[in-house]
Amino acid sequence: MRSATKFLSLVVLGFAILTGGLASPANAGEVPRPNPAKAFKGTECVEPVDVMRREHMNFLKHQRDETLREGIRGQKYSLNQCIDCHAVTSPDIMGGKVRTLKPFCAECHNYAAVSIDCFQCHTGAAVPGIGQTTSPLPNGHPAVAVPATEGGTAQ
């Protein structure tokens, strides 16, 4: 249980906590629990993990209106900032050449049957210069992200 909690603290989003308890052999036939990818870089999100899990959609929705309709920019929450830290490569997506949010967002969204998809319109692929670059990069990781030129299918 301790290791499971530690693992969950590494991810920002997850509904595993809502289902309660750990998967036991008795329910092995059920839909697998979501396993969102570990952040590409950084150890701390803009809010505590439990707040982000429940409220990330409200943060983004509130701020998108202020940005688009009122022209207020540079506030605390930012979809580009999500991408900056949470977009990761996956062998399933374009041969692992592009960092995208799919391994992170889609895990829980699919599990919870959340149909909203920010990334039909927003690019979910990391582009150099996106978001802020203050959080440290993982050790030994090439800091250069691959631009999404073709098939930026993020989610």
Added chain:
Amino acid sequence: MSTNNLNTQQTVDAAKRDFLKAGAKATAAVAVVTLAPGVTLYSVGAKAAVTGPATSERRWGMLIDATAPEDIWDIAVDACKTEQGWGGGNNPATDPQWIRKVSVKDPKTGAKATLPVMCQHCENPPCVDVCPTGASMQRADGIVLVDKHICIGCRYCMMACPYACRSFVHENVTGQKPHMPRGKGTVESCTLCVHRIDKGQLPACVEAVTTAGSDAMLFGDLNDPNSDISRAVSKYVTQRIRQDLGVEPSVHYRGI
């Protein structure tokens, strides 16, 4: 109000708390940088700079010299495509088109002109009037935008626009720019490069034309009597397309 008291208020949002702490100490510098007329950058400590909101003190506009050599408009159109990520489709009848090069000829005199036409960012935009969801909207500084979050793709605004400057996205879009989300089923048009204006930069088309050594496109604040564009529109006789409609476009033309 002391810093300690503030710290006990757990509901206070962290950013707000930092701001108040900085104010209470009265030592932390609040950097204020004016990037461009109308764009002021407030920086509190190490926090990311928050800019805006847009206000009606500004009225962004453009002056286009239609007597310029017509090749320059290709540069403007290409710059827009590159900046905003449209173009490249293979169905000219329906592919989105944010800015286009138009050639006109007076049938009586034979006089010709070539000019770029994009969203005219009207003061009284018909597209905003007809939108059933409020997606088609006008910012306080006059920039007309589509809020694609709530656009249902009904295309009333396209029918209402006297300038045919809006496009419907018929196909799936990939490889969008981070600053310009685009998606199938929504209407889009020139944003006057609002993401650049908010940073104090010029719209991409104006910058490209200027970089190419031409002064055929002028961008600025029409409300500021000392701006280059205000001086120019008061000096030259300018015209706006279909002025008779009373929609008060903010894009002015010379030589048409």
